[in-house]
Amino acid sequence: MKILIDADGCPVVDLTIKIGKEYNLDVIIVKNYAHEIEDNYATVVTVDLSPDSADYYIVNKSEKNDIVITQDYGLAAMALSKGAVCINQNGLIISSENIDQLLTRRHFNQELRRKHKVYSKIKKRDSQADIQFEKNLKLLIQKLI
Known part of the structure; x- marks a missing residue:
């Protein structure tokens, strides 16, 4: 078992590395050339700037x-x-039970933005999101060990 992080714009890279160390898991950070990330514990992989380079790398290695x-x-x-x-970075566990609903909502929101120029305000990230992420990541790890 290893942890792969889609690191472009991910606010929980450091927290994930800390948890990965606790459980002695390999952590692979995948980022594009526009981001500077270095770590002595994790493996940092740099991909090109194409839109889905990090995604394809992660899928191929998972x-x-x-x-x-x-x-x-x-x-x-x-x-x-x-x-x-x-x-995700807020601790939402994405599974086969909820992925269809999440993809449908993503599509619906994209349509609203494209057709109607409707943009929702994204809430500022707070410390509670880190707490929820840490709790759920540890639960996942313990379940998989």
Whole structure:
């Protein structure tokens, strides 16, 4: 089991590394050239700037019972099909039971933005999101060990 992080814009990279160390798990950070991330524990993989380079890398490297951290539901759907387990930066566990609903909502919101220029305000991230993420990531790890 390893943890793969879709790191472009991910606010929980450091927290994930800390948890990965606690459980002695390999942590792979996948980022594009526009982001600077270095760590002595985790493996940092840099991909090109194409829109889905990090996603394809993660899907190609993920295996059954790996944990993928992403806020991209398309990537989550592909990783789930390979037997990986997914969680987003707020601690939402993405599973085969909720991925269809999440993808449908993503599509609906994209249509609203494209057709009607309707944009929702994204709430500022708070410390509670980190607490929920840490709790659920540890639960996933314990369940998979």
